[in-house]
Amino acid sequence: MLTPDMTASLNAQINLELQSSNLYLQMSCWCAFKSLDGCAAFLAQHAEEERTHMQKLITYLNETGALVELTAIPAPTARYDSLQELFEQVLEHEQHVTDAINKLVHQAHQTPDYATYQFLQWYVAEQHQxxxxxxSVLDKIKLIGTDHQGVFFIDKEIGALATPPAAGTGVADPTTAAVAQ
Structure with missing residues (x-):
């Protein structure tokens, strides 16, 4: 059974994952608006991945008999000055999520709640990835540059990182997810 404090912290993480999903979906929409189809597909895929992270947490809370509480989340920024700015904000956001996961892991260890501690190890590895x-996306942007042709090539490179949909589903197959090299 989870303590009330651990339940509250896991609920906060659920809502942060939901916020992440909305952020990446909005970023995907901006990319589509700018005709950056590769970036749009890549970010849409990551929006779905964040919803999967959220669902794993929801399932865990449900399995422990805790109440999941979804809260209002802030609206994401809809406009960006550049693709580089957008991906700088993505990296900054992921660093924020990593910090939140690390605090959860620390809390679970200190409680002690070893089941939750073990459950959260997947998130630790995921955040590292x-x-x-x-x-690496930002490194590619800096390497290629952002002149007109550069943005075209960046869009192609980032689009190549998106996992193609599984046959006949329109949904990316997570078992074949691309790994940045």
Whole structure:
């Protein structure tokens, strides 16, 4: 059984994952508006991934008999000055999520709540991968440059990182997710 404090902290993380999903969906919409179809697909896929992270937390709380409480989340920024600014904000946001996960892990260890501590280890590894991925995206942007042709090539590179939909579903197959190299 979860303590009330751990339940509240896990609920806060659920809402942060929902906020992340909305942020990436809005960023995807901005990219689509700017005809950056590769970036739009990549960010839409990440919006779905964040919803999956949220659902894992919801399932965990449900399994422990705790009440899930969804709260209002702030509206994401809809406009960006550049693709580089957008991905800088993505990396900054992922670093914020990593900090929140680390605080949850620390809380679970201190409680002690070893089941939750073990459950959260997946999120620790996931955040390491997310930060690496988005740092590599920013590195590509800086390497290629953002002149008109540069943005075209960046869009192609980032679009290549998106996992193609599973046959006949229109949904990315998570078992074949691309890994930044």
């Amino acid at each position: 997310e930060e690496f991925l988005f740092k």
